[in-house]
Every structure is written in C-alpha cells, then in structure tokens.
Amino acid sequence: MNAPLHRELPAGVLDAAAAVAHISAQWDNDIVRQLTDYIQIPAKSPGFDKEWAEHGYLDTVMRNAAAWVEAQKVEGLKLEVVRLPGRTPVLFFEVAATKAESTQTVLMYGHLDKQPEFTGWRNDLGPWTPKYEDGKLYGRGGADDGYAVYASIAAVQALKAQKVPHPRIVGLVETCEESGSYDLLPYVDALRPRLGDVSLVICLDSGCGNYDQLWLTTSLRGMVSGTLKVEILTEGVHSGDASGLVPSSFRIMRQVLDRLEDSKSGTLLPQSFHCEIPAERLAQARATAEILGDVVYKRFPWAHYDCGGSTTFALPTTSDPVQALLNRTWIPTLSVTGAEGLPALRDAGNVLRPYTAFKLSLRLPPLVDAGQAVQELKALLEDNAPYQARVTFENNGGATGWNAPATAPWFEQALNRASQAHFGAPCGYIGQGGTIPLMSMLSKGFPKAQMMVCGVLGPKSNAHGPNEFLHVPYAKKITAAVAEVMAQLP
Secondary structure (H helix, E strand, O other), X not given: OOOOOOOOOOOOOOOHHHHHHHHHHHHHHHHHHHHXXXXXXXXXOOOOOOOHHHHOHHHHHHHHHXXXXXXXXXXXXXXXXXXXXXXXXXXXXXXXXXXXXXXXXXXXXXXXXXXXXXXXXXXXXEOOEOEEEOOEEEOXXXXXXXXXXXXHHHHHHHHHXXXXXXXXXXXEEEOOHHHOOOOHHHHHHHHHHHHOOEXXXXXXXXXXXXXXXXXXXXXXXXXXXXXXXXXXXXOOEEHHHHEOOEOOXXXXXXXXXXXXXXXXXXXXXXXXXXXXXXHHHHXXXXXXXXXXXXXXXXXXXOOEEEEOOEEEEOOOOOOOHHHHHHHOOOOOEEEEEEEEOOOOHHHOOOEEOOEEEEEXXXXXXXXXXXXXXXHHHHHHHHOOOHHHOEEEEEEEEEEOOEEOOOOOHHHHHHHHHHHHHXXXXXXXXXXXXXXXXXXXXHHHHXXXXXEEEOOXXXXXXXXXXXXXXXXXXXXXXXXXXXXXXXXXXX
C-alpha cells in the first residue's frame, strides 16, 4: 500500500517530511534537467553582452523558464513576461491566495542573467558545459541564481500538494541583476500596483555559511563599479628611448590608487566610505564565528607551494573568524577586476605604453550611500593628476547596500522551525559581501516586510569564478524550508 502524502496534522501546518520528499522528487526528476539546459545557454548579463538583444540568450532563458512554470499547471497561477522598450525582460507571476481573508502578499525574487565565463575551469568542466557530479551541478549560473524560479514554484507546489492555505504569492524574476539591476526599478514602478501589500520577501540569490543549516542573510554590501584610466601618451613609444623621461602610466595609476587605498593594509582611506557596525550585527558575527570557526577563511582556494617538504599556503588578511566575517560584510574594500592597455605577456615588447586602465569594484558597507560614494570617488581619483596626465573615472553602475529590518517573532520562529525540520540545526545568521540591488529598493518600498534572503552559495560554490556549482542536496532542503516559512506566515 502506498504511504499517504502526509500525516494528519492540524489545518495550516505543513508536513515537513512529506514536503521534502515531494520537493526532492521534483528536483531529481525535472529541475536538475531544466537547470542543465539552462547552464548551456550563455545568457550573460547586459553589462557583459552589449548585443544581448541581438544574441537572444536572455530571451531564451526567460522563455524557457516561463514555459516550465506554465507547464506546472499550478492552481491559481497567472504568468506574464513583461517587456519595457529597450530593457531586459522580467517574468512576473501571481498565485491567488487560498488563506481565508488574507490580504498579505509574499514576493519571491530571482534572476536568470549570468556572469561572464572567466578562466581556470577544471579540464572536464566549463561555464556552458554542465556536469552533475557527487550532488553538485557545475556550470555558470545554476547557483547564482537560475535555480531560484524553479525552487520558488516547487515550494508553492509543496503547499498545494498538502492543501496548506497560503497568502497571495507573486514572483519577480529579472535578467539584469549581474549588471547592477539598472533595468529593474522601471519594472518595479510599473508593477507596483500589482505587487500588493508585501509582508514577506523571499530572495534566493544569497549564500550560506555551510550546508548544514538554513542561513538568513542579515546584510549586503553596496557596490560602486567603474573604469579608471590613466593616459600619458597618444601612442606607444620605445621604452629605451622614453623611459625615465615619460612617466609610466602604471606608476601614475599606483599614485592615484594610493589616494583611495593603503596598499599595505588594504584599508580604504576616505572615512566617508566607512560606517559604524550595528551592535546586533556584531553579536551575530560572534555567534556565526562560533559555528564556522576557521572555515570562514579556509573555504577559499588559496595558492600554495612546496617549501622544504611542507606545503605553504597564502594567507588571509586575518585569521580571526569574527574579524574575517566583518571584513567581508561591513568593511569597504577595493578590488581590481580587469585591466586594459597591457598586452599579453607573449606580445609584450619593449614599449612604453600610452595608457593603463583598471576596472574597479568597490564594495561599500551596507549603510553607506552608493550615489554619494560615486561622486566622492570620482573627484578623489581625477583631481590634480600627477604630471597632468589625463585621468578619468567612468562609473559603470552602483547600488547601495542593505541592512535587514528587525526580525519579527513569528519570522524568527518560522526560520528556526524550518531549519530544524530540514537540517536538524537552528537557523544561522550571516552577512554577505555581495550586492543585491533589489533588497534596498524593496526595504524602502515595503518597510514593514520581513526579508527571507538566503541561497545556496556556500563553501567552494565559487559564483562568478571557475567551477561554479549548485549544491543540489542543499537546494532541495532550502526549497522545503521556503515552503515551511510561507506556511507559517500569520
């Protein structure tokens, strides 16, 4: 005799075991295959593919996701691919409430655009060549975060399968997130009347400290991105003839960056780029450090070499787990993510180059305004250039960070119940160093909403880099946890 779908439980209570069994089967039988197909499509974000409209990859992944959602035949679901002129498309869906007299709305968010390929992939892997191995689905975008729309619908289906009453649910899936979501705000404005009274936001585009429990993201850093260019000549000249007289554009670049960063410590010098860390976040960092310990920094793929018969590893900026957590979540940091004007080593002759350009990625603390930071950064880098060189900073986009609102008692209880039910451990709280522009927008638009920001980007998952993978067993559990929290929305 077949087992019943779920045990007899009070009305409105989700049978966790039945939910995870239902969701796990859906992942194994369907969702992994959908994501395998998704990974093969180079749907790069418009910031990395200026001809995105002509190439059609973003339209393809959007069309495929919409077709899959419609094929699920979810009771009460309506779907629309919304297109504003000249902007990347978004997917909007709505599921009618089944909870009597409920006026609340749950907003589920994800994105389908991807980061570019990057280098260093394992020989048997590649950004557009998916491979499923030991519970991990390798390839670009599966974890960040093409899985979100599929997991969101699977969570709704788990509620439907057990006839658990739920509030109205809407979904917003964009294709511009990896470029800073500059296309999203016009859509949010256009769709605002249809979003409703949002009481809970579920965003599956974040990370986790480990794969052993549910993790709630408590903060996100802001970001400023742009190209800093130093020009000293109109064309390259013989280095033997000119060096010593013509200053190197690279040396000028170093001087300009010294205004921004102490290269020895990595500390950003403008005090306006720093902020006070809230006491609650400090306490959470200490608690999380107790859970994760040295995993906080050991999870990265450090360079290493043999030294006298022992292996020597490169070192982090700090080995204190608490400070390590704060460094990657509340401390501003500069990264150079690209360069131009430097030929490849094999092509580098004895030429003094006319210019050097760096792509800068400046991560800002959650409470620092990105717009103000852009203005200050541009003036700091461009004014009074050494040797009267032409120094320009072209802003490529930015977003203010986000600090989560106070956690309502029902939400904290629901998170812990979901984590205990599906992981056997309490919910963890962790800040993230990345940026999700939508969260700041939504917090301003819906100040009373609770924010369930979570995701599958845990140790070694390496989003944006080589060998990115989706941890499928964790994805199954987090899908079930989302269903559990929605079931408990009062």
